[in-house]
Amino acid sequence: MSKSTKEKAEIERLESEIRHHNRLYWDLATPEISDVDYDKLVRRLKELAPDAPVLSEMGPSKDPARVLGQEFRHKEPMLSLDKCYEPAELEEWASSFDGKVVAMPKFDGIACALHYEGGRLKVAATRGDGQVGDDITVNVLEIKDVPAKIPTKETIEVRGEIYMRLSVFAKFKAAGMANPRNLTAGAIKQKDKAKSAAYELSFAAYDLIGTKADSQVTELEELVRFGFAKMDYLVLERDRIMEGFEKFTEWRPNLDYEIDGVVYKVDSIKEQRRLGQTSHHPRFAIAYKFQGDSGITVLRQVEWSVARTGAITPVAIVEPVNLSGVTVTRASLHNVAFIGSLGLTLGAHVTLVRRGGVIPNLENVTTPGTEPVPIPEQCPSCGSPVVRERDFIFCTTPNTCKAAVIGQLAHYAATVGMLGFGDAILEHGYNAGILRSPVDFYKLQWEEIAKFERCGEKIAKKLVAEVDKKRNLELATFLRALGISELGKHVSAILADRYRTLDLVLAVTEEELLETHSIGSSIAKSVVAGLAEARPVIEALREHVTIAAPAHQDGGAEGPLSNMSFVFTGKMVAFSRSEAEKRVRALGGAVLSSVTKQLTYLVVGADKSGPKSTKEKAAEKLIGQGATLKVLSEDELLAMLESDKAS
Incomplete structure (x- = not known):
C-alpha cells in the first residue's frame, strides 16, 4: 500500500530532524534535545519507514575535515x-x-x-x-x-x-x-x-x-x-x-x-x-x-483498580511533586509483587520518574515508611474473593465484575473503532442492564441510550450509527477485540493471515500453534484456551458481524481457493513446498501445518518413498470417521492451480 501524502511529509520531517540532532550530538557535542526525545523520533521513523537511509547514518559525520585519527x-x-x-x-x-x-x-x-x-x-x-x-x-x-x-x-x-x-x-x-x-x-x-x-x-x-x-x-x-x-x-x-x-x-x-x-x-x-x-x-x-524527570515524594496510600482481565493493579497516591513541569500525585506500581520487591510501605520517601506523557513510575524507596501497604482480599469493584497468580491478584468473577466488564466493553469498542463509547457511557449502559457483553453493542436502540444522563437523542443516534459502521470486521481485528490474553496485534495478524477464516482459527490446536515462528508454549496455551472460553460470545457476535479474511499480499481481496485449507507432506517435484504454499496463498487458500477435521486438502508430494507419513495416517483416520477432507497428489494440485475455476 502506498504511503499517504501526510505520512510522506512526516517521514521527511523526521529524517531532517534526526540528521540535525545527530550532527549536534556526535559532531558538535551540543545536543538540543534529550536522549529520550531523540529515541522517540527514531522509533517513530522506524514505524513509518524502517528502511529509511538516515537510520543507517546515525553516528559521527564522515566529513574528512572532522576526522582526528586514522x-x-x-x-x-x-x-x-x-x-x-x-x-x-x-x-x-x-x-x-x-x-x-x-x-x-x-x-x-x-x-x-x-x-x-x-x-x-x-x-x-x-x-x-x-x-x-x-x-x-x-x-x-x-x-x-x-x-x-x-x-x-x-x-x-x-x-x-x-x-x-x-x-x-x-x-x-x-x-x-x-x-x-x-x-x-x-x-x-x-x-x-x-x-x-x-x-x-x-x-x-x-x-x-x-x-x-x-x-x-x-x-x-x-x-x-x-x-x-x-x-x-x-x-x-x-x-x-x-x-x-x-x-x-x-x-x-x-x-x-x-x-x-x-x-x-x-x-x-x-x-x-x-x-x-x-x-x-x-x-x-x-x-x-531511564527517561524523563525524577523527584522524591512521600507515598500516602495505594488505590486498587480492576482491569478487563480481572487483574487488580495498584496505583500509588503520593504527595504532589513537580516533574517536567507537571504536578504529579499518582504513580504506577505495576502489580502486587512489585510492592513486595520494593519493600514499599505507607509514609515511605520514594523516587518517581515521569516517562513522557504517561503516568509516572515509582522506581525505588529512599527512606522506608512505618505502615505496610494493605493488600485487598476482596475485589474493590464487586466484592468477590481475590486469588493470587504469580505477580498479580485477580478478581475471581471477572465476567460479572462491573469494572472488568466495562473494561472488556471499552477494549472491544476501541479495537473495532466505535467512537464515542467512553467510560461514562459504558457505565450508564452497564447500570441500565443493556451493556454487559460486546454482543449488546449491536442490540442497542437509540431510545435506550437517550435516557442516559447528558446524552439526548442526537448523541444516542450517533452512537448507534457508530455501531452500525462496525458490522463488517477484518478477522485480525475481530480476534484482537475479543480481549483474550496473548491474542494481541502480532498473534491475531499471524492467525488471520495463516488460517483466513474464523472456523479454522477456532479449530487450531496448541500443537499446531507451537509450530508457528514466534509463538511459544505459554502463548499457544493461552490463545487456544481463551478462544474456547470465548466461544459462546464469538458465536453470538457472528449473528451481528460479518468477518472478512485479510487482503492477500498481492493486493487481492479474495481468490478461487478462498475458504479452502491445505496441508503439505512429502517432497514436491514440480516446485518446492514453499513455492507451492505461496501459490496456494496467492489464490486465497490457507496453508496449515497439521491435519484436522476442518482441513480441506492434504497434498502429498510426488517424491514420496517409504511408509505413509503421520499426516497421511491422520487424514485417513479422519476420512474414515466421516471428515470431508481429501488427499491430493502433486499432479492434482497442479491441475487445480492451473484451472480457471480452481475447484
Missing part, C-alpha cells in the same frame, strides 16, 4: 542497542530466549573497541558508524583502566565505554562544563596525548570477543583477570528481570559514574549466537533506559 574498519560491526522504556517491552524481549540474564549499567560515554594481539594493545578505535571508527590508540594508552598488556597470546577484542568519573568531573563542572559525556568525547580526540591524559578518563570493559567463554559472566570474570576494572552487574532469572532496573535505580545516586539506563544481555553465549542480530542491533541484548 579510520579503522571494525572486524565485527559495533551495533547499537535496541532500547525500551516499559516493563512490558522488557518482558517481551525476555520471552524470546531461555536461561539467565546479566544486567549491567548503561554508561553514558563513548563506545570503544580494543584489539589485542600477542598480549599487546594494537589498536583502540571509537564505534564511529558501527562499521568504521577513528583510531584513538595513542590517547587510550593514557587511560589507567586500559592495560597495555594482558596475560594471553590470543587475538582478542575488548569492547567497552570510555567515560569520566563524576568525582573527576566535579572540578570541570565548577569551571562551567555541561556534562561528563561531552567532555569525554572531546578529551579522547585531543591531538596531544598529554592533554588527553589530563582529563583522567576511565574505561569500563563489558564485552570480550575471541575467547572460548561460554557465558557473559565468564567473559566479565576473564576481563578482570586480564587487568580491567570489575564491572557492576547482576545475574537474574528471566521472570525477575525488572529487579535489575530497580537495583541500579537504587544505586544510581551513589555511583561514581553517570548511567542513562540498564543493559540486559543473555548470559549464555550459545543462546546469544542462536538469537543473532539485525542490521541495527543484536537480538540478545537490550537497553532499558
Whole structure:
C-alpha cells in the first residue's frame, strides 16, 4: 500500500530532524534535545519507514575535515542497542530466549573497541558508524583502566565505554562544563596525548570477543583477570528481570559514574549466537533506559483498580511533586509483587520518574515508611474473593465484575473503532442492564441510550450509527477485540493471515500453534484456551458481524481457493513446498501445518518413498470417521492451480 501524502511529509520531517540532532550530538557535542526525545523520533521513523537511509547514518559525520585519527574498519560491526522504556517491552524481549540474564549499567560515554594481539594493545578505535571508527590508540594508552598488556597470546577484542568519573568531573563542572559525556568525547580526540591524559578518563570493559567463554559472566570474570576494572552487574532469572532496573535505580545516586539506563544481555553465549542480530542491533541484548524527570515524594496510600482481565493493579497516591513541569500525585506500581520487591510501605520517601506523557513510575524507596501497604482480599469493584497468580491478584468473577466488564466493553469498542463509547457511557449502559457483553453493542436502540444522563437523542443516534459502521470486521481485528490474553496485534495478524477464516482459527490446536515462528508454549496455551472460553460470545457476535479474511499480499481481496485449507507432506517435484504454499496463498487458500477435521486438502508430494507419513495416517483416520477432507497428489494440485475455476 502506498504511503499517504501526510505520512510522506512526516517521514521527511523526521529524517531532517534526526540528521540535525545527530550532527549536534556526535559532531558538535551540543545536543538540543534529550536522549529520550531523540529515541522517540527514531522509533517513530522506524514505524513509518524502517528502511529509511538516515537510520543507517546515525553516528559521527564522515566529513574528512572532522576526522582526528586514522579510520579503522571494525572486524565485527559495533551495533547499537535496541532500547525500551516499559516493563512490558522488557518482558517481551525476555520471552524470546531461555536461561539467565546479566544486567549491567548503561554508561553514558563513548563506545570503544580494543584489539589485542600477542598480549599487546594494537589498536583502540571509537564505534564511529558501527562499521568504521577513528583510531584513538595513542590517547587510550593514557587511560589507567586500559592495560597495555594482558596475560594471553590470543587475538582478542575488548569492547567497552570510555567515560569520566563524576568525582573527576566535579572540578570541570565548577569551571562551567555541561556534562561528563561531552567532555569525554572531546578529551579522547585531543591531538596531544598529554592533554588527553589530563582529563583522567576511565574505561569500563563489558564485552570480550575471541575467547572460548561460554557465558557473559565468564567473559566479565576473564576481563578482570586480564587487568580491567570489575564491572557492576547482576545475574537474574528471566521472570525477575525488572529487579535489575530497580537495583541500579537504587544505586544510581551513589555511583561514581553517570548511567542513562540498564543493559540486559543473555548470559549464555550459545543462546546469544542462536538469537543473532539485525542490521541495527543484536537480538540478545537490550537497553532499558531511564527517561524523563525524577523527584522524591512521600507515598500516602495505594488505590486498587480492576482491569478487563480481572487483574487488580495498584496505583500509588503520593504527595504532589513537580516533574517536567507537571504536578504529579499518582504513580504506577505495576502489580502486587512489585510492592513486595520494593519493600514499599505507607509514609515511605520514594523516587518517581515521569516517562513522557504517561503516568509516572515509582522506581525505588529512599527512606522506608512505618505502615505496610494493605493488600485487598476482596475485589474493590464487586466484592468477590481475590486469588493470587504469580505477580498479580485477580478478581475471581471477572465476567460479572462491573469494572472488568466495562473494561472488556471499552477494549472491544476501541479495537473495532466505535467512537464515542467512553467510560461514562459504558457505565450508564452497564447500570441500565443493556451493556454487559460486546454482543449488546449491536442490540442497542437509540431510545435506550437517550435516557442516559447528558446524552439526548442526537448523541444516542450517533452512537448507534457508530455501531452500525462496525458490522463488517477484518478477522485480525475481530480476534484482537475479543480481549483474550496473548491474542494481541502480532498473534491475531499471524492467525488471520495463516488460517483466513474464523472456523479454522477456532479449530487450531496448541500443537499446531507451537509450530508457528514466534509463538511459544505459554502463548499457544493461552490463545487456544481463551478462544474456547470465548466461544459462546464469538458465536453470538457472528449473528451481528460479518468477518472478512485479510487482503492477500498481492493486493487481492479474495481468490478461487478462498475458504479452502491445505496441508503439505512429502517432497514436491514440480516446485518446492514453499513455492507451492505461496501459490496456494496467492489464490486465497490457507496453508496449515497439521491435519484436522476442518482441513480441506492434504497434498502429498510426488517424491514420496517409504511408509505413509503421520499426516497421511491422520487424514485417513479422519476420512474414515466421516471428515470431508481429501488427499491430493502433486499432479492434482497442479491441475487445480492451473484451472480457471480452481475447484
